[in-house]
Amino acid sequence: MPMIQRIQSAPPVWKYPEYRPTDKTAIFVPCYIDQFYPHAAVSMVEILDRLGVRIDFPSGQTCCGQPAFNSGAWDEARKVVRVFAKTFADYDWIICPSGSCTAMCRVFFEHLFPDDPEITGVGKRVVELTEFLVNVLGVTELGARFPQKVTLHIGCHGRRELGITDQPVKLLKNVRDLEYIELPHMEDCCGFGGTFSVKFPNLSLDMGRAKCENIASTGASVVASIDTSCLMHIGGILQLDPQKKKIRPMHIAEILNCR
Amino acid sequence: MSESKLHPQEGFPFQKKEMHDLCVCGGSPATAASARRSNDAYTKMLERTPEFQQWRENAHAVKRFAVQHLDQLLVQFEQNLQKKGIEVLWAADAEEANRLVLEIAKKHDVKKVVKSKSLVSEELQLNKAFRANGIESVETDLGEFIIQLAGQRPTHVVIPALHLTAEQIGRLFEEKLGEKFTAVHEELTAIARKHLRNHFLTADMGVSGINFGFADTGSFTVIENEGNAGLSTSTPPVHVALMGIEKVIPSVRYLPYFLSVLPRSATDQKLTTYTHIFHGPAPGRKMYVVLIDNGRTNVLEDPFTQNTLYCIRCGACMNSCPVYHRVGGWAYGWIYPGPIGAVLNPHLCGMKDAGKLPFASSLCEKCAHVCPVKINLPEQLVHLRNISARTPGSPADSVYQKLLWRTWSFMNVRAGRFAFFMGLIRLGTRFARFVPKPLRILEFGAWTKGRAVPTPKGQAFRNWWKKNRKNTQSESKK
Numbered sequence: 001m002p003m004i005q006r007i008q009s010a011p012p013v014w015k016y017p018e019y020r021p022t023d024k025t026a027i028f029v030p031c032y033i034d035q036f037y038p039h040a041a042v043s044m045v046e047i048l049d050r051l052g053v054r055i056d057f058p059s060g061q062t063c064c065g066q067p068a069f070n071s072g073a074w075d076e077a078r079k080v081v082r083v084f085a086k087t088f089a090d091y092d093w094i095i096c097p098s099g100s101c102t103a104m105c106r107v108f109f110e111h112l113f114p115d116d117p118e119i120t121g122v123g124k125r126v127v128e129l130t131e132f133l134v135n136v137l138g139v140t141e142l143g144a145r146f147p148q149k150v151t152l153h154i155g156c157h158g159r160r161e162l163g164i165t166d167q168p169v170k171l172l173k174n175v176r177d178l179e180y181i182e183l184p185h186m187e188d189c190c191g192f193g194g195t196f197s198v199k200f201p202n203l204s205l206d207m208g209r210a211k212c213e214n215i216a217s218t219g220a221s222v223v224a225s226i227d228t229s230c231l232m233h234i235g236g237i238l239q240l241d242p243q244k245k246k247i248r249p250m251h252i253a254e255i256l257n258c259r
Numbered sequence: 260m261s262e263s264k265l266h267p268q269e270g271f272p273f274q275k276k277e278m279h280d281l282c283v284c285g286g287s288p289a290t291a292a293s294a295r296r297s298n299d300a301y302t303k304m305l306e307r308t309p310e311f312q313q314w315r316e317n318a319h320a321v322k323r324f325a326v327q328h329l330d331q332l333l334v335q336f337e338q339n340l341q342k343k344g345i346e347v348l349w350a351a352d353a354e355e356a357n358r359l360v361l362e363i364a365k366k367h368d369v370k371k372v373v374k375s376k377s378l379v380s381e382e383l384q385l386n387k388a389f390r391a392n393g394i395e396s397v398e399t400d401l402g403e404f405i406i407q408l409a410g411q412r413p414t415h416v417v418i419p420a421l422h423l424t425a426e427q428i429g430r431l432f433e434e435k436l437g438e439k440f441t442a443v444h445e446e447l448t449a450i451a452r453k454h455l456r457n458h459f460l461t462a463d464m465g466v467s468g469i470n471f472g473f474a475d476t477g478s479f480t481v482i483e484n485e486g487n488a489g490l491s492t493s494t495p496p497v498h499v500a501l502m503g504i505e506k507v508i509p510s511v512r513y514l515p516y517f518l519s520v521l522p523r524s525a526t527d528q529k530l531t532t533y534t535h536i537f538h539g540p541a542p543g544r545k546m547y548v549v550l551i552d553n554g555r556t557n558v559l560e561d562p563f564t565q566n567t568l569y570c571i572r573c574g575a576c577m578n579s580c581p582v583y584h585r586v587g588g589w590a591y592g593w594i595y596p597g598p599i600g601a602v603l604n605p606h607l608c609g610m611k612d613a614g615k616l617p618f619a620s621s622l623c624e625k626c627a628h629v630c631p632v633k634i635n636l637p638e639q640l641v642h643l644r645n646i647s648a649r650t651p652g653s654p655a656d657s658v659y660q661k662l663l664w665r666t667w668s669f670m671n672v673r674a675g676r677f678a679f680f681m682g683l684i685r686l687g688t689r690f691a692r693f694v695p696k697p698l699r700i701l702e703f704g705a706w707t708k709g710r711a712v713p714t715p716k717g718q719a720f721r722n723w724w725k726k727n728r729k730n731t732q733s734e735s736k737k
Contacts, residue, residue, distance in 0.1 A: 024721035026731045027721050031671075035681045036688075036713045038720035045728070056730040058722065062670075062677040069642060072623060072648030072655055073573035080671045091732075111638070156623040163447060189581050193621025200582075205709040207581050207621065236710030 004020040012163045016127070019028045019141040023092040026056045028126060030101045030228070030248050031063040040251035044097045044129055047142060047257055049135075055095070060087040069112065071195050078112050085109075085119040093136075095128040097253055099158020102128040127217050128158060129233045130226055140174050141151075146258045147177035149217060151220035153211070153234065156189050157229030168226055168252050175255060181218040188214075191235035208237045216244050226251045277331040283439035290414060290422045291584040298578040299649070301594070301629060311523070317516040319633040322569035325508045332507045333550065339424070339477025345546045356551045357388040360466070360499055363547055364394055367497050371464040375398035375481070375488035376574055377468030378416060379501045379551055381594045383606075385466070394517035396466075397458045399487035402452050408435045414588025414596060417525045417574040422587055448715065455487065464710040465491040466611075469502035470521070473511040476538075479548070480514060482521070484532040498540070499547045504555055505568040517571060520631035554607035567602050567639055569632040574699030577634060582619055591616060598626040602639045610646065614653030617643035678721065685715050 011099070030043040048055055064084055084105070088094050096102045097122035108124035133139050150172060158164040172180050191197070191207025198204075211234060215223050223238075225231045228251050235249035305311055325332060337347045350356035358385075364372070372389060374380065374396055385406070389396040398407040399457055400482045400688040402419035404430055406412065413419030425442040425589065434441045438450050472479040479500060480490050492498045508517075514536075522528040539544035558564050577583040577597025588596035592613065593604045601620060606614040624634045647655040668679040690705070699707050706712070715725075 015261045026732075031677070031681070034720045035685055036715045038715075038717060038723055041720040042723060045724075056732045057721070057724045058730070059725075060674045062672070062674055068667060069662050071660070071664065072618075072641070072646075072649075073667075074645045076664040076668035083672050090463060108641075111641070118499070120281075135612070156621075156625075160624040160628060161663030187625070189621050189623030189625070191581070191621055193623070196618070196621045198702040201705040201708045203582060203585055203619075204621065206585055208710075222630065233710060234714050236706075236713065239711035240709060 026091040028096040032058035034256045043253040043257035048145045064104045066102045085122040093216040103157035118205040130167040140170045146177040151183045151218040153225045290587040294578045314519045322511045335474040354384040371462045372396040373462040373491040375467045375491040447634040459490045462495045465495040469735045474509040475510040481535045524575040524631040558606045575629040577627040598636045610650040610653040614647040
C-alpha cells in the first residue's frame with residue numbers, strides 16, 4: 001500500500017480494496033471490549049446490520065497479541081497471533097472497533113512474522129470501524145441522533161499508524177443534535193500505553209490527568225473515542241475526580257447507534 | 260564493557276522500582292514548559308514549510324547511504340583529512356579517546372582547554388579526564404558553561420540547561436562568579452561573555468565536536484549560534500575535533516539537506532548563526548580529528564537497529580515526548596535523553612544497565628513524526644523491549660514477567676480458556692473496590708492508584724452473539 005507523508009500526525013494514506021456485498025466479512029472484537037464493554041461491540045453490529053453488511057463473529061477469536069508484543073514477550077505474542085490468523089483466515093474483511101488493535105494487526109504482525117505472508121496477509125485485511133464506514137463504504141451519515149456536547153480523543157496508534165484523523169470527526173458531525181467540540185492538544189497521548197499504565201503508573205496518571213483537564217475544558221458531557229482502551233484509562237481517572245465524574249466516556253459506535 | 264558508564268549520582272531513575280516523584284529528576288517544571296514550547300514552534304514550522312517532508316526524505320536517504328557504507332566512507336574521510344594536514348586518530352572506546360586527547364594535550368604542553376559543545380565529549384566525560392590530569396577545561400557554550408558551573412549534567416542534547424530558569428541561573432552566577440543577581444536574559448549572557456572572553460585568549464587548546472564530516476573533501480562542519488565554537492577552534496594553536504564515527508556523510512554537496520532540517524528541528528531557525536567548515540589547520544597550527552566508536556559498531560551490527568545511527572542530535576524527539584516532559588533528561592541516566600536516549604543508551608551502555616529505558620514510553624509515536632531523519636523510534640523501542648526481555652540480567656528479564664506472559668498466552672490460545680479466565684477477571688472487578696489498599700499489589704495496585712476499576716455490565720459480547728446471532732458465512736474450521 002502506498003504511503004504519503006504529510007504534516008505531523010498525518011501519516012499513511014491507505015488504498016483500500018473495493019467492498020463487495022459478497023465479500024466474506026468478520027468482526028474482530030478486542031478482548032477488553034468483548035468482556036468489559038460489550039455494548040460498544042453490539043452497537044457496531046447494529047450499525048453494520050443497518051448498512052446491510054453481512055458479518056460473522058468467528059468464535060475462536062481472543063486477542064490480537066498486542067499486550068505481549070509491546071512488552072517484549074514476542075514468543076508468547078506469536079502463539080496468540082497464529083491463533084488469530086487461523087481464526088480469520090477465510091475472511092476478506094475483518095472489522096475491528098479499535099484503532100490500536102487494528103494497528104497491531106495491520107502494521108505490527110509484520111514485525112513478528114516478517115517471512116510469513118499468510119499471517120501478515122490476514123493482518124492487512126483488518127480495518128478499523130470508522131475507517132471502514134468512511135473510506136471503504138463511503139458513508140458519513142448514519143441517521144443517528146445524540147443531543148449532547150461531545151469531544152473526541154483519537155488514540156495514538158489509530159492516529160499515527162493508521163492515519164485516522166478526520167473519519168470519526170465526519171461521522172460525529174453528521175449526528176443530529178450533537179454538538180462537536182474539538183479537544184485542545186488533541187494529538188497528545190492520554191498516557192494509557194497498555195502495560196505502560198501499570199509499569200509507570202505515576203507517569204501514566206500524570207499524562208492522563210492532563211488529558212482529562214483538556215477534556216473538561218471543552219465543557220463536553222461525553223468524551224468519545226475509537227479506542228476503548230484509552231477510554232478505560234481516561235474514564236477511570238474521570239470517575240475518581242469529583243468535578244469531572246459526570247463526563248461520560250463512550251465508544252464512537254455507541255453514539256452512532258443512538259437514534 | 261565491564262565498568263558501568265552511568266553517572267554515579269543519577270544512575271537510571273527509570274530503573275528504580277517506582278517513579279515516585281515526577282519531574283524531580285529533571286529538576287524543574289521548566290523542562291516541560293521549554294520542551295513544549297520548542298515542540299509547538301516545530302509544529303508551526305511544519306505548517307509553513309511544506310517542503311520540509313521532502314527535505315526529511317533527502318536527509319534520511321543520505322544518512323541511510325552513509326551508514327550502510329560507513330566502512331568505505333570512513334577510510335576515504337581519513338585519507339582526505341590527512342591530505343589536508345589534519346592528524347586522524349581512532350578510538351574504540353571512551354577510555355582510549357580520553358587517553359589520545361590527553362596525549363595531544365601533553366605533547367603541546369596544554370594548561371587550559373576551551374571546549375565548544377560536544378555530546379561525544381560528554382560520552383567520554385572528557386572534562387573529568389582533563390581535571391584528573393591537572394588541565395583546566397572551560398565549557399564555552401552558554402548552556403554548557405552554566406551546567407559546568409552548577410556541577411550538573413546536561414538534560415537536553417541541544418539546550419543543556421533547559422531545566423533551569425533564568426532566576427536559578429542568576430543565583431548561580433551570583434554564587435560562583437560573584438556577579439550581581441539578575442534574571443534578565445541579556446544581562447546573564449553578557450556576564451557569561453565577559454568571563455569567557457579571557458579564557459579564549461589564554462587557552463592552549465580548543466576542543467569541538469563535529470556535526471558532519473565529508474568523506475569526499477576531508478573537511479567537516481560545526482554549526483553554532485554563539486560564536487564560541489569559532490573562537491574555541493581558531494584562537495588556541497591546537498584544535499582537537501571529536502567525532503562519533505556515524506557522523507560522516509559522502510559529500511559536502513549534501514550538507515544543505517542537513518542545514519535545512521537540523522536548525523529547524525532543533526531551535527526553529529532557518530539557519531544557525533554560524534556554519535563553520537574546517538579545511539585543515541592554518542599555517543603553524545595543529546588540527547586533530549579523533550574518530551570515536553564507543554559502542555556504535557554494536558548498533559551497526561544489527562540491520563534493524565542501524566537507523567538509530569542516522570541521529571543528527573537535534574532534540575526534536577525529546578521536545579515532542581510526553582514522558583521526557585515529565586521526567587526530564589537525567590532520568591535517562593546517560594548523555595542522550597528522550598526517545599533517542601531510550602533507544603541509543605541500551606545499545607551504548609548495555610541492556611543490563613539501560614534495559615528498562617525502552618519500556619518508559621507509552622508508544623504514542625509522536626517522536627517518529629518529528630524526527631528530521633525519519634528514525635523509526637517507536638519500532639526501535641518495541642524491538643529493544645523484545646531484546647531486553649531476552650537478555651539475561653536485564654531488568655525486563657524477570658521470572659514474574661515470563662510467568663505473566665506465559666499465562667497470558669495460555670489463556671489466549673483457546674477461546675474457551677479465554678472466556679473462562681476473563682470470566683474470573685470480570686468477577687474479580689466486582690470485588691476490586693473492597694480490597695484494602697495494602698493488598699492492592701502488582702498490576703492491580705498500579706492501576707487502582709488513581710483510576711477506577713472498570714465495572715462490566717451485562718454479559719460478554721461473545722455470549723450475546725451466541726444468543727442473538729448466527730454466523731452465516733462459513734467459519735474457518737482449520
